[in-house]
Amino acid sequence: MDPASTTKWIPGPERLDARVTGVDDVYVIGHFGIAHVDPATWRLRVGGDVATPLELDLPALRAMPAVDVPAVLECFGNPLEPGVFVRRAANVVWHGVPVAALLEAAGAAPSSALWATGSDAGVFAGTACTEYRKDVPLAVARERAVVALGMNGAPLTDEHGAPARFVVPGYFGTNNVKWLRELTVADRRPEHLFTTRLYQRTLPGDPGPQPVRDLDVTSVVTTPPDGARTGADVTVTGWAWGAHPVTSVEVAVDGRWRTAVLEPRGEHRTWQRFALDVTLAPGEHVLAARATDAAGRVQPADGARNAVHAVAVVADR
Numbered sequence: 050m051d052p053a054s055t056t057k058w059i060p061g062p063e064r065l066d067a068r069v070t071g072v073d074d075v076y077v078i079g080h081f082g083i084a085h086v087d088p089a090t091w092r093l094r095v096g097g098d099v100a101t102p103l104e105l106d107l108p109a110l111r112a113m114p115a116v117d118v119p120a121v122l123e124c125f126g127n128p129l130e131p132g133v134f135v136r137r138a139a140n141v142v143w144h145g146v147p148v149a150a151l152l153e154a155a156g157a158a159p160s161s162a163l164w165a166t167g168s169d170a171g172v173f174a175g176t177a178c179t180e181y182r183k184d185v186p187l188a189v190a191r192e193r194a195v196v197a198l199g200m201n202g203a204p205l206t207d208e209h210g211a212p213a214r215f216v217v218p219g220y221f222g223t224n225n226v227k228w229l230r231e232l233t234v235a236d237r238r239p240e241h242l243f244t245t246r247l248y249q250r251t252l253p254g255d256p257g258p259q260p261v262r263d264l265d266v267t268s269v270v271t272t273p274p275d276g277a278r279t280g281a282d283v284t285v286t287g288w289a290w291g292a293h294p295v296t297s298v299e300v301a302v303d304g305r306w307r308t309a310v311l312e313p314r315g316e317h318r319t320w321q322r323f324a325l326d327v328t329l330a331p332g333e334h335v336l337a338a339r340a341t342d343a344a345g346r347v348q349p350a351d352g353a354r355n356a357v358h359a360v361a362v363v364a365d366r
């Protein structure tokens with residue numbers, strides 16, 4: 050990565066045991082570093098293919114009806130090494146204004162795309178950018194995106210995109226544009242480093258490279274932590290998530306897989322708790338978890354960014 054880009058904090062899986070990740074344990078990524086936006090002069094513009102372009106200041110946005118949306122926030126990974134699983138993930142509660150209300154107020158045309166533009170700019174991967182920009186299908190934005198003003202009951206911090214941030218639950222973190230300054234209704238995808246060049250991949254069956262949007266099926270063991278000394282009786286627990294509900298999680302002790310207890314996902318695109326009680330013989334063991342989702346996707350054993358997560362422990366007698 051370029052020196053300007055910031056990876057401030059990537060907590061280990063053992064820090065992710067809480068259902069709602071504390072703000073201090075939410076990883077921080079900024080391709081051009083961390084922006085500092087003056088909330089007094091900040092405006093959100095809603096434009097492009099709309100009947101009435103909007104320009105809202107912070108009090109105006111705060112005055113609109115808001116919702117609380119728990120959702121997984123996960124980084125796709127280093128866009129220059131898309132096969133490497135960096136395990137930057139969190140589960141947070143966004144507080145914000147539904148994008149549908151903004152589109153309604155602006156009289157958005159029935160177009161195909163919504164562009165979200167951030168206030169940060171700089172050089173990444175040798176390319177100068179005048180903004181950070183993403184695009185998502187307009188229908189998806191209308192269905193579930195929010196302009197978030199808060200995280201976990203507090204206003205957004207600068208690191209996480211203050212004063213306002215675009216959030217699409219169920220999509221990879223890259224789509225959740227921090228320091229949001231503009232939403233643009235359009236009938237095409239924008240040409241940009243972060244839309245059509247990076248954060249693309251070709252999955253089996255795809256006609257060509259596609260933007261990374263839907264979260265992969267993933268699970269992570271949060272207890273016991275890697276390297277732990279345990280007793281004989283151990284509950285292996287962690288979180289499983291993806292764009293689709295996770296329908297089963299298996300836990301392996303030294304390569305022998307058993308079905309874990311898994312909570313259903315519920316209304317929001319959050320992560321789901323799994324747990325399995327196991328009895329370990331004295332000595333070293335490898336504990337692993339593997340999730341399957343409602344679309345039939347299974348975490349691969351290795352060689353993928355969402356490969357099975359394993360921890361090594363030592364059981365005392």
Ligand SMILES: Nc1nc2c(c(=O)[nH]1)N[C@H]1C(S)=C(S)[C@@H](COP(=O)(O)O)O[C@H]1N2
Pocket residue numbers: 075076077078079080081122123124125167168169181208209210221222223224225226227228
């Ligand atoms: N404006 C802007 N938004 C951005 C980014 C960025 O560099 N600039 N990085 C994206 C990426 S790749 C991720 S994973 C998430 C990280 O959000 P966080 O730092 O709040 O965890 O922000 C996304 N939104």
Ligand SMILES: [Mo]
Pocket residue numbers: 078123124125126222223
């Ligand atoms: Mo990311």
